[in-house]
Amino acid sequence: MGIISSSIARKVAMALSGLFLVLFLGQHFTINLTSTFSPETFNEFSHFMGTNFLVQAILQPVLIFGVIFHFVMGFILEARNRSARKVSYVSYKGNTNSSWVSRNMIYTGIVVLAFLGLHFYDFWFPEIAYKYIEANPSDATRYYGELVEKFHSPVRTGLYVLSFVFLALHLYHGFASSFQSVGFNNKYARGLKKFAKVYAIVIPAGFIFIALFHHFNH
Amino acid sequence: MKLTLKIWRQENANAKGKMVTYPIDGIEDDMSFLEMLDVLNEELIAKGDDPVEFDHDCREGICGACSLQINGEPHGPDRLVTTCQLHMRKFKDGDTIVIEPFRATAFPVIKDLIVDRSSFDRIQHAGGYISVNTSGNTIDANSIPVNKHDADDSFAAATCIGCGACVAACKNASAMLFTSAKVSQYALLPQGQVEAVERVENMVRQMDLEGFGNCTNTGACEIECPKGISLENIARMNREYLSATAKG
């Protein structure tokens, strides 16, 4: 791993990949939100993202790499951290000095990862198959319908809602904490951290809203 | 005051340890936590048992020798104190107190509650200094004015007593708060600038070699630190490290 062999480099890499995913999440959310008021806009955006060469050939691989990097690194760090305390405490009161979310990033992360699996199964794999394997003709209006269809099932909608709750928990610590990791901790950082906490709740809540909106409106 | 103590007993580094329960009576509010253990040890000696071994020295909160994970927290439930200054008035009659050594792979147990914290020393050997000769042929102390704010921040970082509570509290047994306090003390002073790049690289490398965990910013270290060393130091060290890496 060369350059990321030190603990601080790993921590910064974790933060930067996380920040990148947070950024992507914001963009994803913005597009999805349009589905609740304008199926046309949603279709336009989706079509653009799904067919633009730059997005498909460059941003998409970068994003996939970012996701894989973030969770692989997360697992590596977790393994190292566990080996840093081989004998555990009989009594350990973590809640007196730190938040539950900060101590359980690995678990909230695993849930989000599992969700990503579901999400890829639902949208990404069919999409890739549709476009590149079956090589169907381009259809700029299919996206909204595909989206709505997925949220018919109450089980799936429930799973999505639950996953977003975990995403919120993950982001609640992760987003704000990434500033500290990259060394940004001063009076401006305090404002930014507040923004990060709000973002961590609002964006997943928004996703939940979208899921429920489509579930109950169709 | 009557208490039940559950204490980790371990003969030596290689032995298997276990928790042992000791009832104790006659504890007074004014006693320090270590004085309470003194009372227990006197009883154990009188009974012909081996006393409980624990690290301690100055008993005024500055040498950093005392440790102990007390009821799941390093230096016990009180804030901004070391175990030697934790007083029994913080406990109630009838309480059960669980006493364990600081746990970290980089802090192996020596005996009972004593752990080996020489990993901290090795981090400091790697770069915790400014390379000036001790000849006394230095420039006048007042020839480099230091901004009071920086001097105060440097002092605040330098108040670290090297007790290891940060490692003990951290769920990852990370030594970032300790190392960053040492890095920050020098990073904030003009005298420390010359070797800034090598210092942070060498100290972080040693910290990693010792087998401490990674920082995940839970903030437990800052809360449990008996000297209130701030997380800002960790951010500063990250910056220093990044700029050192950038400079190559």
Added chain:
Amino acid sequence: MSAFKSNIPEGPLKDKWTQHKNDINLVNPANKRNIDVIVVGTGLAGGSAAATLAELGYNVKTFCYQDSPRRAHSIAAQGGINAAKNYQGDGDSNYRLFYDTVKGGDYRSREANVYRLAEVSANIIDQCVAQGVPFAREYGGLLDNRSFGGVLVSRTFYAKGQTGQQLLLGAYSAMNRQINRGKIKSYTRHEMMDVVLVDGKARGIIARNMVTGEIERHSAHAVVLASGGYGNVFFLSTNAMGCNVMAAWRAHRRGAYFANPCYTQIHPTCIPVTGDHQSKLTLMSESLRNDGRIWVPKKKEDAEAIRAGKLKPTQLKEEDRDYYLERRYPAFGNLVPRDVASRAAKERCDAGFGVNKTGEAVYLDFSSAIERYGKEKAYTSGHKNPSKEEIIKLGKEVVEAKYGNLFQMYEKIVDQNPYETPMMIYPAVHYTMGGLWVDYNLQTTIPGCYAVGEANFSDHGANRLGASALMQGLADGYFVLPYTIGDYLSKDIRTGKISTETPEFDAAEKDVKDRIARLMNASGQHSVDYYHKKLGKIMWNKCGMARNEQGLKEAIEEIAELRKDFWANVKVPGAAESKNAELEKAGRVADFLELGELFAKDALHRNESCGGHFREEYQTEEGEALRDDENFKYVAAWEYKGEPKEAQLHKEDLEFKNIELKTRSYK
């Protein structure tokens, strides 16, 4: 045996040290690589000496009983370090620092040593700042100073209430640099058990690895003892629990004279004892006397009411308070030297004016300081007509900025808020001016065995001024010993490595092992602490703040008796071949039981009162110390002759050519 000669260089006081440095022999850098030096103790003196010797090129081994050199008890020094920098422009100079120190020591120290100390003091500050010690600074970015007891200038540099820790970390950082270079090998959790002499010269030590219990041999061309003071002979003191006299006492038994053991400093501002469980006493920095006023009630009935908990100190009107230091010593007031302040507190408490449950405490009150600072602060922030509440609020902030950590420490221990109610304080054993006798070169009477810092006797006379211990430790370690030891080592450049496989090492190791076996195999009636506490009681009651002939004679007998009982009946559980805190304590207490007797003998022979040594028979009508320069203007250096009471006295006469001997007055 090296001669009992002070080796003070000739010439005018001001030029002695410079001249001496020019005259002594040096070791060339290539030869230094072949010379080993052992340093026992890693506090300010030992740490700085080790770092400097290693930097010069010697191979250094350091030993400390703590798990890290950084934990040596120098770390606990709070208030500050003196240096004649005259940054405040208040008329300070090397001579004035020298004068204050000799006077503060009640004219029982060597002029030449003290002058040298004053001379190098300024260098210490330069050195420490270069090392990155974060001293307190003013807004202009320059170093700040405060004043300490017994002087009329502000020459104390400080880092809040943590000066000792910052200076020690500075010395430790210098050590780190040398450890990293491989020039210092640091042995932690190691206790020196004996010094080994070959052909009359110190050539190594026997040490116990405190983790494994292994007895180790270490050889060197010279041995430096920087093992601190022996205040723990009193059981309760401000020393760390592990502070001990073993290294110094082992050297004494091997031929090093022990000087002035009875000169002990009882520090006036410590947190009072609360009960029998007490294991140690906590100091409240002398710097507090800059702003705190010391008082007891004027009327006995008020004192009684306070003791019974019926009256609060804050309820007592100004005219019912006796600010006894300001009353007795108007010129210096609350900033009289420590010995004077301590005795005055004892006098008031003995007379029945003490203020805590045990009747052994006086008040240290910050209410006037809070008001004074509050007013100043209000004015400077443009508030010309502040209310009482505002003044107090602002004043508390100023006091917190100055002494916050000390106030917090007090509150944690006593559970009272010192911003609201006056602190309670009482004198406690703090520092020992006595120690191994050394000449001007800091060499003991064993050739090749040096003593630095509190372990030697040299610079403070019969009483040490505040903020001078740090100065002396660092002066010895950074600037004096590294030069003077070269003179001795220059004769060793052809000696080659010292072997540890010699009859001398065999014999010393056997002594150590036998002694441990005796301790492990005693009848096992009482714990080590039982004896230590008993010894402490004898010392405090009969060799404490006031001593008299009868008490001292009793003390000598009682300590000898206790020692006999100890060796027969002490109980040391566990095994010698493992970590064993009780065995460690037992070895130390065994030596305290010998030192204590010599202490009493020294106090008994010194028929005068001076500094920390106050004999009730020798006082003025006003109760001040009465010195006898005609008969006792000497250093009492004791030679070991078997039992402590048989020690033989050697006198080093003290010459005062640059200072007129006067009765010390702080009125």
